Amino acid sequence: MSGGVPIDDEARDDAADVLRYLLEWQLAPQRWERVDAIVGSLAEALAQEDGDALREATAELELAGPVRVTRIGTNSLIPAPEPTRDRANHLVHTLGRPRQERPDDTPDRPGGDGDGTRTPAR
Structure with missing residues (x-):
């Protein structure tokens, strides 16, 4: 980890969502x-394992999303450009599967490590 606090599961889940x-x-092309x-800032925060920066980029991304009211004459809304879509998909994969599908969220079972504890998957 090179900066900030470690990335926790909540920050990972929020960013993936x-x-x-x-x-x-x-959105309009300019947006x-x-x-x-x-998304580039979010990727950098993830690469640096900086939880604070990841949360900040996630919040900024949420605010950059679509608004309910559009300007009159704004009809050039388009889906995510392919490079942005590819980058977002890659980051979702990097951030991990949804919480309920993560192996580290399963309860401890007898016979695991033998001591009743789990070793984190990360």
Whole structure:
């Protein structure tokens, strides 16, 4: 870890959720440029294992999402550009499967490590 606090499961889940939502968004091309920059910040935070930066980028990405009201004459909303979509998909995969499917969320079972404890998968 090179900076900030470690990345916890909640931060991972929140980031993965907003990246999944991003795949459904319809935005103006200029807004996609901003979203792509934020996704880059999120990727950097993940690479640096910086939990604070990951949370900040996740919150910023949530705020960059679609708004309910669009300007009159704004009809050029498009889905995520392919590079942004690919990057978001890669990050979702890197962040891990949904919480309920993670092996480290299963209860301890007799016969595991022999001492009743689990070794984290990460």
